[in-house]
Amino acid sequence: MQRMPARIGDPLAAIDTPALCVDLGxxxxxxxxxxxxxxxxxxxxxxxxxxxxTIARAQLARGxxxxxxxxxxxAAAFVDAGxxxxxxxxxxxxxxxxxxxxxxARSATVGVLVDAGVAVATLSDAASRAGVxxxxxxxxxxxxxxxxxxPGPAVLELARAIxxxxxxxxxxxxxxxxxxxxxxxPAERAAAIASAVADARRMRELLLGAGIACDIVxxxxxxxxxxxxxxxxxxxxxxxxxxxxxxxYGRNIAGAADLAFxxxxxxxxxxxxxxASDRAIIDAxxxxxxxxxxxxxxxxxxxxxxxxxxxxxxxxxTSDGPPVTLGERIWLVPGHCDPTVNLYDWIVAVRDGVxxxxxxVEARGALG
Amino acid sequence: MQRMPARIGDPLAAIDTPALCVDLGxxxxxxxxxxxxxxxxxxxxxxxxxxxxTIARAQLARGxxxxxxxxxxxAAAFVDAGxxxxxxxxxxxxxxxxxxxxxxARSATVGVLVDAGVAVATLSDAASRAGVxxxxxxxxxxxxxxxxxxPGPAVLELARAIxxxxxxxxxxxxxxxxxxxxxxxPAERAAAIASAVADARRMRELLLGAGIACDIVxxxxxxxxxxxxxxxxxxxxxxxxxxxxxxxYGRNIAGAADLAFxxxxxxxxxxxxxxASDRAIIDAxxxxxxxxxxxxxxxxxxxxxxxxxxxxxxxxxTSDGPPVTLGERIWLVPGHCDPTVNLYDWIVAVRDGVxxxxxxVEARGALG
Numbered sequence: 001m002q003r004m005p006a007r008i009g010d011p012l013a014a015i016d017t018p019a020l021c022v023d024l025g026x027x028x029x030x031x032x033x034x035x036x037x038x039x040x041x042x043x044x045x046x047x048x049x050x051x052x053x054t055i056a057r058a059q060l061a062r063g064x065x066x067x068x069x070x071x072x073x074x075a076a077a078f079v080d081a082g083x084x085x086x087x088x089x090x091x092x093x094x095x096x097x098x099x100x101x102x103x104x105a106r107s108a109t110v111g112v113l114v115d116a117g118v119a120v121a122t123l124s125d126a127a128s129r130a131g132v133x134x135x136x137x138x139x140x141x142x143x144x145x146x147x148x149x150x151p152g153p154a155v156l157e158l159a160r161a162i163x164x165x166x167x168x169x170x171x172x173x174x175x176x177x178x179x180x181x182x183x184x185x186p187a188e189r190a191a192a193i194a195s196a197v198a199d200a201r202r203m204r205e206l207l208l209g210a211g212i213a214c215d216i217v218x219x220x221x222x223x224x225x226x227x228x229x230x231x232x233x234x235x236x237x238x239x240x241x242x243x244x245x246x247x248x249y250g251r252n253i254a255g256a257a258d259l260a261f262x263x264x265x266x267x268x269x270x271x272x273x274x275x276a277s278d279r280a281i282i283d284a285x286x287x288x289x290x291x292x293x294x295x296x297x298x299x300x301x302x303x304x305x306x307x308x309x310x311x312x313x314x315x316x317x318t319s320d321g322p323p324v325t326l327g328e329r330i331w332l333v334p335g336h337c338d339p340t341v342n343l344y345d346w347i348v349a350v351r352d353g354v355x356x357x358x359x360x361v362e363a364r365g366a367l368g
Numbered sequence: 369m370q371r372m373p374a375r376i377g378d379p380l381a382a383i384d385t386p387a388l389c390v391d392l393g394x395x396x397x398x399x400x401x402x403x404x405x406x407x408x409x410x411x412x413x414x415x416x417x418x419x420x421x422t423i424a425r426a427q428l429a430r431g432x433x434x435x436x437x438x439x440x441x442x443a444a445a446f447v448d449a450g451x452x453x454x455x456x457x458x459x460x461x462x463x464x465x466x467x468x469x470x471x472x473a474r475s476a477t478v479g480v481l482v483d484a485g486v487a488v489a490t491l492s493d494a495a496s497r498a499g500v501x502x503x504x505x506x507x508x509x510x511x512x513x514x515x516x517x518x519p520g521p522a523v524l525e526l527a528r529a530i531x532x533x534x535x536x537x538x539x540x541x542x543x544x545x546x547x548x549x550x551x552x553x554p555a556e557r558a559a560a561i562a563s564a565v566a567d568a569r570r571m572r573e574l575l576l577g578a579g580i581a582c583d584i585v586x587x588x589x590x591x592x593x594x595x596x597x598x599x600x601x602x603x604x605x606x607x608x609x610x611x612x613x614x615x616x617y618g619r620n621i622a623g624a625a626d627l628a629f630x631x632x633x634x635x636x637x638x639x640x641x642x643x644a645s646d647r648a649i650i651d652a653x654x655x656x657x658x659x660x661x662x663x664x665x666x667x668x669x670x671x672x673x674x675x676x677x678x679x680x681x682x683x684x685x686t687s688d689g690p691p692v693t694l695g696e697r698i699w700l701v702p703g704h705c706d707p708t709v710n711l712y713d714w715i716v717a718v719r720d721g722v723x724x725x726x727x728x729v730e731a732r733g734a735l736g
Binding site: 002284309312 | 416459461465509513518647652677680735
């Protein structure tokens with residue numbers, strides 16, 4: 001773990017760069033907006049976005065029923081930090097990982113997804129050996145074309161297998177339409193979720209008709225959650241990025257039903273070289289941002305555009321506007337929040353120009 | 369820091385996935401090839417590629433004069449691990465970072481680049497306060513269009529300023545042509561370095577003609593080092609990626625003068641879902657690979673291609689070939705080694721199917 005890039009009470013100028021910062025004003029408004037908008041439904045925010053127990057605790061304090069994780073080791077980091085209800089919204093394959101997952105269920109409610117019969121046996125065995133119960137959900141592929149079984153008899157078959165498996169408790173269905181989150185137009189997102197809702201409803205009815213319990217249909221993300229909330233089918237929502245937002249979500253066109261989540265996540269960098277009138281170099285490159293969803297955006301400063309990255313450098317193209325000066329701090333909006341956060345050991349929480357907290361990113365690098 | 373994904377003596381099947389692995393056979397051959405080929409010149413390998421003290425020690429044991437780093441905190445990690453000669457091949461801007469750098473010079477020879485007059489004063493002040501000497505190099509932009517001063521009188525001016533600055537020792541010139549490393553054709557790389565060599569020679573002669581010492585011209589990378597070695601101008605070489613290689617370097621067309629460095633770096637992943645006949649999902653996505661230089665390549669296995677990533681998932685398109693099975697281990701070549709290594713706390717060193725070492729990546733996340 002790297003040293004902290006700032007101390008509580010520091011002015012912004014004292015933050016060592018590059019550093020990952022959260023602006024607490026917009027951050028807290030985002031938390032409150034989502035909590036308010038989901039009062040009638042279970043909110044289980046996805047912690048893969050922030051990987052930070054301080055943020056998970058803030059979400060739980062505002063009414064979240066638990067958190068989602070994507071990896072066994074990520075879940076372990078949050079259970080170690082005191083979180084008592086974690087759903088791994090992913091398949092967990094192989095006996096060693098299943099055993100680690102089951103061990104967590106000694107100190108927390110732990111859920112996991114299943115999309116193959118062999119996993120039912122593995123998880124059941126691990127839970128039985130550990131003397132615990134794991135909550136299990138059948139993952140239904142409602143259009144993301146990633147994991148999960150397609151809507152049909154295989155869903156019922158897996159649900160039946162889980163119901164009969166010692167150590168497992170069938171809780172319901174995971175129906176996350178990940179491919180819909182970044183569809184740019186509101187009507188495209190609405191249509192994709194309408195289709196996912198129809199699939200989820202059909203599968204829930206299939207289970208109920210066969211006398212199998214289906215207490216929770218869970219899913220949704222920051223791009224579409226209001227559609228799942230209003231569907232009458234989903235019982236639980238899993239948005240993650242809403243706490244931070246990013247440049248890619250910023251490219252979604254807002255619809256009438258969309259809440260105005262604000263950008264709260266930034267990387268602060270320093271200008272380390274001003275070699276030409278049209279070029280300045282900052283100290284944040286491929287190891288300071290994830291680039292899968294495009295380049296970072298320079299925030300609240302004209303005359304400079306992030307145009308190129310190498311490992312430890314970012315190239316700004318400078319143009320009309322205030323000249324970029326050596327040592328100047330540049331604030332940037334990451335292209336994609338989740339994998340960018342995963343590059344940092346600390347989140348520097350700032351408010352009104354002062355560092356208010358330095359939060360460990362406990363689950364950073366929790367890949368296993 | 370995350371737990372170790374394997375233990376010494378484990379078979380490959382016991383490595384928890386995803387994990388970063390080094391195959392020791394090709395890795396050691398790469399080390400030996402570069403050491404042999406640079407016997408007549410100073411080799412200072414770049415540690416930004418591996419961030420791992422175990423690897424730095426192996427390079428020093430084979431004759432390297434020291435290592436390069438790109439960040440002050442990276443240098444600190446290696447000095448803490450016992451490395452006694454570190455060149456930060458980058459500008460270090462601002463008094464706090466300069467003070468941290470100077471503190472390292474109490475226990476190691478520490479060098480740094482300069483491309484602006486104001487930095488001379490900052491570094492001189494930091495070195496004087498710490499009671500140490502910092503080695504300084506003028507960075508000349510020999511075609512990379514990143515940091516550095518363009519060849520011309522400004523190089524002499526900076527060299528003069530360094531020579532007269534208390535606490536600083538002018539060592540020479542940094543002349544790294546980073547933009548040449550991935551030019552695909554051997555003739556393109558040769559031409560780019562011929563131009564860099566001409567610039568470096570001219571600037572060295574400018575300094576010497578003015579009675580200023582220029583003991584070391586340093587630079588070069590894995591794509592071009594043999595040209596700098598044979599130039600008669602460069603005194604020191606800085607290749608980094610040669611220990612590992614990656615898919616992007618694999619796309620360089622080899623010339624007659626190129627050594628055959630072998631791929632030694634892999635990510636081992638597991639198949640976690642086989643939802644369709646033409647699709648399998650592995651447990652390694654945007655947090656397990658850097659994607660700036662393209663997708664990872666499936667290694668030594670037909671019938672599967674990595675075609676898409678989300679945060680924690682990789683999508684394989686499967687076709688003719690042995691069927692991809694649930695739980696199967698897939699070995700992959702990262703698109704870009706440096707930022708991929710930066711995602712991992714551990715490198716699992718394997719030989720002949722057995723884990724021989726588990727090496728901490730001490731400088732992972734050393735951004736400051």
